[in-house]
Amino acid sequence: MDWVSHNHSRSHSTVLSSQLARATHANEFVPRVLSSNLSASPNIINSTYPPLNTSPALVKKYEESEVSTHVSPQSTSPPPNTSSPVLHDKGNNGMSAYQENVGGTTYFYQYPGGGTSENTEPVVATPTGSNITGEYNVYTVKQEKSFFISDDLRTDILNRNVLTLLQPDPQQYPDLPLEVDNYHELFPLEPINNAMHKPHLGHQTSMYKATHIKTGVHYCLRRIHAFRLQNTKCMAYVELWKKISHSNIVQLKEVFTTKAFGDNSMIFVYDYHPGSETLLNKHFSTDQPGYCDPFTDSSTPRPYSYQKNNLMRHQQNNKLPEPLIWNYIIQLTSALRIIHSSALACRSLDPTKIILTSKSRLRLSCLGMMDVVLSESNTSVNHLALIQHYQQEDLTALGKLVVALACKSTMAVQRENVSTALDMVSRSYTSDLRNLIMYLLSSTQRRSVTDLMPMIGARFYTQLDNLHNHIEALDHELSKEIQNGRLLRLMAKLATINERPEFNMDAAWSETGDRYMLKLFRDYVFHQVTDDGQPWLDMAHIIQCLNKLDTGVPEKICLMSRDEQSILVVSYAELKHCLEQSFHEIACQSSLVNHDLDEKL
Numbered sequence: 304m305d306w307v308s309h310n311h312s313r314s315h316s317t318v319l320s321s322q323l324a325r326a327t328h329a330n331e332f333v334p335r336v337l338s339s340n341l342s343a344s345p346n347i348i349n350s351t352y353p354p355l356n357t358s359p360a361l362v363k364k365y366e367e368s369e370v371s372t373h374v375s376p377q378s379t380s381p382p383p384n385t386s387s388p389v390l391h392d393k394g395n396n397g398m399s400a401y402q403e404n405v406g407g408t409t410y411f412y413q414y415p416g417g418g419t420s421e422n423t424e425p426v427v428a429t430p431t432g433s434n435i436t437g438e439y440n441v442y443t444v445k446q447e448k449s450f451f452i453s454d455d456l457r458t459d460i461l462n463r464n465v466l467t468l469l470q471p472d473p474q475q476y477p478d479l480p481l482e483v484d485n486y487h488e489l490f491p492l493e494p495i496n497n498a499m500h501k502p503h504l505g506h507q508t509s510m511y512k513a514t515h516i517k518t519g520v521h522y523c524l525r526r527i528h529a530f531r532l533q534n535t536k537c538m539a540y541v542e543l544w545k546k547i548s549h550s551n552i553v554q555l556k557e558v559f560t561t562k563a564f565g566d567n568s569m570i571f572v573y574d575y576h577p578g579s580e581t582l583l584n585k586h587f588s589t590d591q592p593g594y595c596d597p598f599t600d601s602s603t604p605r606p607y608s609y610q611k612n613n614l615m616r617h618q619q620n621n622k623l624p625e626p627l628i629w630n631y632i633i634q635l636t637s638a639l640r641i642i643h644s645s646a647l648a649c650r651s652l653d654p655t656k657i658i659l660t661s662k663s664r665l666r667l668s669c670l671g672m673m674d675v676v677l678s679e680s681n682t683s684v685n686h687l688a689l690i691q692h693y694q695q696e697d698l699t700a701l702g703k704l705v706v707a708l709a710c711k712s713t714m715a716v717q718r719e720n721v722s723t724a725l726d727m728v729s730r731s732y733t734s735d736l737r738n739l740i741m742y743l744l745s746s747t748q749r750r751s752v753t754d755l756m757p758m759i760g761a762r763f764y765t766q767l768d769n770l771h772n773h774i775e776a777l778d779h780e781l782s783k784e785i786q787n788g789r790l791l792r793l794m795a796k797l798a799t800i801n802e803r804p805e806f807n808m809d810a811a812w813s814e815t816g817d818r819y820m821l822k823l824f825r826d827y828v829f830h831q832v833t834d835d836g837q838p839w840l841d842m843a844h845i846i847q848c849l850n851k852l853d854t855g856v857p858e859k860i861c862l863m864s865r866d867e868q869s870i871l872v873v874s875y876a877e878l879k880h881c882l883e884q885s886f887h888e889i890a891c892q893s894s895l896v897n898h899d900l901d902e903k904l
């Protein structure tokens with residue numbers, strides 16, 4: 304059999320074969336380089352470097368509705384029209400077009416003769432205003448918009464930074480200790496002394512963000528108020544928990560007792576994940592607009608059929624998408640797998656103890672606490688059997704959590720509601736989900752988290768694919784910032800030299816020799832004016848000049864003195880040499896060597 308097909312002619316004898324043909328030819332859909340005015344907009348990344356990657360710009364759906372781009376930096380400026388693709392209206396020749404979705408990418412085809420026959424070779428429509436005449440093209444759903452990190456990601460990171468750097472107001476929290484063991488700058492993550500706050504495991508608890516005094520790293524402190532440790536044997540569990548590092552687990556760092564709060568408090572130190580919200584808050588909070596628990600309404604006496612219909616209608620309108628539920632299941636089972644294989648049990652698989660960060664990332668947040676607070680002091684107890692029992696409870700808790708998510712109600716798992724809830728699940732979701740729930744809730748057999756893997760099946764691949772796409776998108780954003788960092792370093796070097804008032808007792812240092820050329824270059828890059836003397840601002844010019852300086856290209860430019868009496872013709876290579884030389888002089892004399900301005904790329 305010839306595995307490499309060289310015959311690109313397609314068989315359209317059946318719909319299936321035509322679809323297969325398109326799918327297998329998908330990699331032929333190479334975007335053409337659009338002809339555009341090179342000076343129209345800046346190209347920070349590739350001004351002087353060869354294009355890093357000109358692979359097809361494909362866009363895939365990420366998770367629920369988000370669209371992430373995988374557009375590699377293009378070697379030319381983006382086309383001016385960045386709106387959604389518009390089908391070319393050939394008007395006069397009457398060409399019609401159709402679209403097709405292959406693996407999440409929408410392809411637009413045209414029938415040259417305006418016909419719709421299956422046997423007609425499709426020609427892809429071209430974007431309005433461009434002069435592409437080729438056979439195939441791929442439309443990206445979202446065009447490359449910026450040379451800098453995307454707005455969404457920037458906002459997300461900035462928000463997290465702000466939350467991380469929040470400082471407590473001493474007037475608002477006068478009772479907060481300044482230091483607790485090795486931690487300071489405590490900031491409450493939930494209202495202190497909230498009367499509505501229910502005790503956790505019979506104890507009052509509170510959460511704080513804190514900074515480690517020596518390392519400056521931020522952590523999350525979970526405090527158990529007025530708690531006295533009965534025996535220290537449970538600390539063996541703490542050591543085991545500290546060793547568990549997993550992407551779906553909030554890692555436990557240490558546990559200690561303190562009197563800093565004026566009582567005997569026990570502190571559990573965890574990794575801090577800024578901007579987290581609990582699963583309860585995300586999906587079951589009555590504060591959310593439009594949320595109401597379908598089962599709370601059932602307390603009103605009504606005919607059974609009315610009640611059931613009402614529940615069904617409510618659930619259909621509010622249900623979580625099944626892929627999201629499987630996404631959660633995969634993450635939770637992944638965490639449970641590592642916990643159970645370490646001979647431990649979670650014991651707190653509860654919507655209040657699972658936190659979510661951006662992109663539906665889920666983490667178990669309260670691990671190890673149950674083992675300490677509810678530690679078994681009886682030495683005759685068989686701990687292995689106990690752990691196995693707790694592991695079975697974990698799986699039951701997971702089953703209940705999935706039911707709650709599928710019904711969008713924490714009341715769904717109550718004994719009297721379970722059968723209605725399962726009925727609702729069967730009607731709204733696939734039998735796979737129902738089977739998984741039935742397995743998790745069955746009490747007649749010994750269950751194992753590894754048995755869930757075949758039930759999840761090929762959804763693992765979808766999850767993996769989504770994650771890889773997300774990583775690629777982040778990688779792409781990062782690559783843009785690397786270029787920006789390089790240029791920032793270059794500008795920092797220039798600024799360190801330009802107009803330095805004095806160097807080595809020489810007040811004219813920055814105005815003479817190499818430095819004078821750099822000063823004129825600074826004017827050339829940043830202080831351009833139009834014919835009538837108005838500032839001329841063009842990022843393309845700035846970026847291009849800086850990139851050429853960075854690479855030291857042989858190209859020559861004219862630098863004019865400010866009095867316009869002399870002109871220097873100098874190459875970027877010479878300017879680069881001047882820059883290196885002058886900066887080296889300053890660096891050798893500097894008392895602080897930690898300037899970190901030398902290029903490491």
Ligand SMILES: Nc1ncnc2c1ncn2[C@@H]1O[C@H](COP(=O)(O)OP(=O)(O)OP(=O)(O)O)[C@@H](O)[C@H]1O
Nearest residue numbers: 492493503510523553574575576579580581655668
């Ligand atoms: N590791 C963490 N990093 C950052 N924030 C966290 C972390 N763990 C929990 N949080 C946040 O702290 C807050 C309080 O968490 P907690 O676990 O006490 O939830 P809760 O709903 O108040 O539960 P309970 O009623 O049992 O106290 C929540 O907003 C949660 O998102």
